[in-house]
Amino acid sequence: MTADLAPGPVRDRGATRIADRVVAKIAAQAAREAAGPVPEGASKPHASVVVHRDAAKVAVSLELDYPTDVGHRCGAVRSRVRTRVEELVGMDVHEVTVHVERLHSPLTRQTGRRDRVS
Template sequence: MAAEPAPDPVRGRGATTIADRVVAKIAAQAAGEALEAVPEGGSRPHASVVVHRDVARVSVSLELDYPSDVGRRCGAVRSRVRARVEELVGMEVHEVTVHVERLHSPLTRQATRRDRLS
């Protein structure tokens, strides 16, 4: 006589729901990790996320130093955000859009310092 299969302990425990704002926070943190440093006088990256059936679409806004290899740095952000969201949340990431909001050059940093001192 065949033995009955053991009940699956995971089945019946319920579901886990992760809020979009939590996924966005993870994405923003991952973008910061990819950049390694915020430009002097700049803001940390921020993200917004749309999740549908465990598939995330992420939009990241950030600021970069000028001059820099913008394409390479944005590519690093996309890769890091995708990997960290998939690893930590278990969602597929179909799209990571990167918006560069501002470039910080030595000239803008000097102007910002002058404005603060005035």
């Protein structure tokens, strides 16, 4: 009976905890891959994550060129983030929210900034 109480192999004991910031970095990289080239003058996509047990909720912020099919590109980002986090971390991704912070048009790229109107 004591054989049943003996611990298993070392590789089968313990737990693995992956920090939220690690999951966020994976999500941000996946968003970069799916969103395509970063518009000139734009910030790279970034992500924040809330992990509860083995499930994650991800929020991605990005900037896109204008004109673009915003819905299609956001859908591609959601799909890629979900797939990569599940593959690399082994977490279920219950939600991926995409925030488009800015659209970069050719006009704003030519002037370098928007003029303020007083």
